Amino acid sequence: MTAAAAAAQPSASALEVTGLRVRYGGVTAVRGASLRVERGEVLALIGETGSGKSSLALAAARLLPPSAEVTGQIRIAGQDLAALPPRELRKRRASLVGYIAQDAMAALNPVQPAGRQIGELFRVHRAMPRAAAAAQATAELSRVRIDRPGLVARRFPHQLSGGMRQRVMIAMAVAMAPPLLIADEPTTALDVSTQAEILALATGLREETGAGILWITHDMGVVAELADSVAVMYAGRIVEQGPVHGLFDHPCHPYTEGLLRTRRDLRAGRPGELLYQIEGSPPVPTATTGQAGCPFAPRCPRRTQACDEQEPALAAVAPGRLAACHHASVPPAAPGTTRRPSGAPGPAARHGQEATR
């Protein structure tokens, strides 16, 4: 056992992804993405369909089938899961990362009652007897704000509502108190009021457990409500990353700007006005492999020749703000953030350093 298998350091980030590349046969879904989620922080990962965000999430949770080629480094609470022998991995994964799937109906075992599926964790990993595990499972259910946990525990997934199922999934994910939660669009299929409840639940859990949450979504509204920081993904790479308020107020990358503008128009536009739309459509994952230049260039209002020749790297544009663009807008300096004693790098600068490696 090397140092890699040693216990995770309590001060380490919940999730640290470096240079992640995911390929399925000929299709490269993720082309060198890096990000970091701190404990107690919610990082929202936005992107359109095909941007590679689900692949990134699955890769981070180590849930891709072995036919997928995954390169790069993934550390959860300082622990590199790739370094663990399979048996060790199996024993510890539930207490390292909880994965919340998008479609709870498909992700839950249809022939087992909800409580039993949660209790399974305790029976297998903590050797709890059946009754104790059942009681603990019911406790987990009430932790996710389910009103009558005993009743719900006995129900089968198809007998529960969508929101209820999602809560069961969440309960399963947090049951072993992992430092990292990965949620893949958990509210996309829910109606708006249920979505609001789940978001509130997530915020509450984040405070209770101190876990870091990687929340995948394509809905900017969810981001605004829930996230502390945001990462924007396009064509398999992270193109912008920063704290939520700063990013919403002053996006650096033209894609982010486009997204925000669409949203703004939807909400505040006047009747009769044309809604803003980013021209063109996102590239299909197969098309981007091997092409030079920035993948967003065909749709970008700031496009120049440099954009077609060289793909921009993700770099610090301002303290705590990263963007992959040759013509990134620089946000105005917020008072206080630039005044740093010269010797001490703040967490924002560390972000920046990681990204340019």
Added chain:
Amino acid sequence: MTATAAPARLSQARDRRAGHWPGTLIAGTALLAIFVGIAIAAPLFGNPLQQNLIGGLTKTGLPLGMSWAHPLGTDTLGRSELARLAFGIRTSVIVALVSNLTSIAIGAAVGLAAGFFRGPVEAILMRVTDIGLALPYTLAALVIAGLMTAGLTRVIVIITALFWAYPARLVYGEVLRLRHRGFVESGEAMGASGLAVVRRHLAPHMLPLLVTYSPLNAASAVVFEATLSYLGAGINPPTASLGNMISDGQDAISYAPHLLLVPAVAILAITLSFLLIGEGLKSRNPDLARVSWLGR
């Protein structure tokens, strides 16, 4: 490099491989073409009815094995096994094609009517289909067989009568599914007449399903005809059928196994050709993989 999400075997199985088309489809069609060719050219292989008790049997009265004069040997009455085989193949091919068509036609009509008209029509038709499905196969066949004279017609009637219930249920289920998706309602809302809705909205969906189902149906028909003829409830000797060739030679199989094996291989090959075509069609359209090897 990478850590696997699950140990190798389990997760390899998680990656489904694509089916093998067009290999099976081509092989099946080629094989079927050969048999259809033999069926058409059957008389060229000799006379299946001509007994030859002197030249066609050994000194002790046993069937002859393979030789140049009789490429596949002779049967217990000295008849050329090759000729009988060719005519038996012809029978099987005819049965497969004709009874396949009739059983699917009736079944599809029933299923469509039941699913489209709903109400009492549906109830009656579905109950009749249930009865059709509850019938003990071979027994019912034997009973019907007792009512008719031996021959090709009898076989086709029996097979049609026993096989129609499966495509009926299949089609019925599909119509219901399509109803659920709103095809019928939207057609009617546009003012289309009943028949037009059926023709333009339902039929196009039904066709691929039936096309994929029919090879399997045909395969079952071939097997069933052989079984019926073997039991004496299908085509009786002296007319040659792969099934009755086997029953004829059954008593002699311990010392003349070719009487069993030659027709058996033929049955296997014809049925296999249909099955391969069915597999090929299925793997071309993964949607239709729902249609499993139905049609016992």
Added chain:
Amino acid sequence: MARTLIRRVALGLIAVLGVAVLAFLAEFVVPGDPARAIAPRAQSAAVLQNIRVQLHLNQPLIVQFADYFASLFHGNLGTSYVQRQSVASLIAPRLVTTGWLALAGVVAEIILGGALGLVATLYPRVRAAVTAVNLTLLALPQFVVGLVLLLVFGFRLHMAPVTGGAGPAEIILPALTLGLVGAPWYAQIVADQMADSLSSAYVRTAVAKGLSDRYILRRHVLRNVLSPALTMIGMDLGAYLSGVVTVEVVFGWPGIGLLAVESLQNLDRPVVMGTVIVGAVAVVFFNLLADLVRMYVDPRTREEPA
């Protein structure tokens, strides 16, 4: 759930009744004089007429119909023309004999088919070979498989008895025949269901929960495989009990199928009709039983979809 069950039972009863009606009607289409069949050597017309009266054959159709159904409800299937026994008493012991064969056959096909399906799923490299085996088995009629087995193991290798009889030694070959012929169906179900399960999201969840392969197979995957397999088992038992005619004929197994064939040859119509009806009842009954078990195993099937 109760409502679904009641509905199924009612439908099953209707099906059986329908078969009974058909059987009754067939009686009237069949050529031949039952009186003569009973007393083939009778000389006097009066004797034959007497028999007809006894059998109510001179009554109007409706009355005969009513009689027929009345006796059916009492479990009376009539009397054999040829043997001086009630049809029911003839059928009963043969039904039991067929029952043993049916059971053995189902066990054989589950084992063979399940093994094939499992192998195809867990060892993808041999999947093509397994498919080839499946197709070949599907393409062979029961009697061919039986005869080949008889030839190889009975006559050539002398490993199994070749004459009729109903003991444990004699059941091997016919059961094996049924097993081989039925295996591809189970193989396909097992392989399909396992492939579906293994690539499903809930197995991924199970992996995320840190459960071992074997545990996942046992606890999560197999149960989902059971559901359609049970339906098939029900269908099979029903089908076999209604007369595995071909296999019984090939091996001389004294079951209900062989009885039906013999009776047909003897023109002993009541027995034939009796076997058909008993067969229909068996099919319906076991399908229902399979439904029940399946509802227990797979809670999703407990309510009929609207």
